Amino acid sequence: MYTKQRGITGLETAIILIAFVVVASVFAFTVLSTGVFSSERAKETIFAGLEQTKSSLRPSGSVIAFRGYVGSTEAIFKFSMVVEAVDGAEPIDLTAPYTADGSGTDPDSSVTTNRTSIVYIDDNQILQNVPWSVSFMGDDNGDNMLDEGEKAEIQVWLLNRTTGTAVTANSSVNYMASSTTGLTSSGTLLTPNDQFTVEVQPADGEVLTVRRTLPAALDSVVNLR
Missing domain, CATH: 1.20.5 (Single alpha-helices involved in coiled-coils or other helix-helix interfaces)
Known part of the structure; x- marks a missing residue:
């Protein structure tokens, strides 16, 4: 089977x-x-x-504050500081939203597209994207990019000043228009003994933070080391 x-x-x-x-x-x-x-x-x-x-900007020198008068009240209307690119950093676009050419009222142009913004902070207010202007110093290749080896003076505007005359002990300054992001009549003036912070915010890289305190007495030009 x-x-x-x-x-x-x-x-x-x-x-x-x-x-x-x-x-x-x-x-x-x-x-x-x-x-x-x-x-x-x-x-x-x-x-x-x-x-x-990583850092892309660093300060070069002191912060300079400029005093003016709103009516009879003395107040800081502008800061000036010199910045430079960190060694090896990518170029930084410093196309300013305003210009300061010595005629009319500074800043005297409408806001344009800018990749770097500046923020102002004190105990009473925060102003986003405040007006600022720039001028390059020394070795400059003619564009608005801050390259390695270049220096630029950034001027941060809190108030308007007529530039027909030089800065003096009695410089008259005015509040910004309500359409700008500077200090308007609803804000608080920056006066003696006040502390403040300015943040320079490039499109890429770490924010450059500058903190200073004003002295008890203000000269026309104040060196805030």
């Missing part, structure tokens, strides 16, 4: 083995691809974080 015997041939075994190998290869490729993609994304995130946190 014959009994049926069933089994698998060598060809079937080979097919099954190949199927396992193919599936394992696809799975391994997927895992490796995911790992490489995740590593690349992590590297990009790290580099982006470093780019945002």
Whole structure:
């Protein structure tokens, strides 16, 4: 009496083995691809974080404050500070939203597109994107980019001043128009003994923060070392 015997041939075994190998290869490729993609994304995130946190600007010299009068009240109407790029930093766009050309009232132009903004802070107010103007010093290649080795004088405007006469002990200054982001009549003037902070915020890189305290008596020009 014959009994049926069933089994698998060598060809079937080979097919099954190949199927396992193919599936394992696809799975391994997927895992490796995911790992490489995740590593690349992590590297990009790290580099982006470093780019945002590393310093790109540094002060060069003192902060100079200029005194004027709103009526009979003496107050600071402008700051001046010299900045330079940190060695190895990318060029910084210092296209100013205002100009100060010595005619009319400074700042005397409408706001234009600018990538660097300046914030003014004291105990009474925060002024976002305050008016500022810039002039490059020394070795300048003629554009608005602050390159390595260049220096620029940034003038931060809190109030308007007519520039027909030089800064004197009785310089008359006025509040900014309500359409600007400078100090308006609803704000608080910056007067003796007040503390303030100016933040220069470039499009990329760390914010340059400058904190100073005004002396008890103000000269026409005050050197805030």
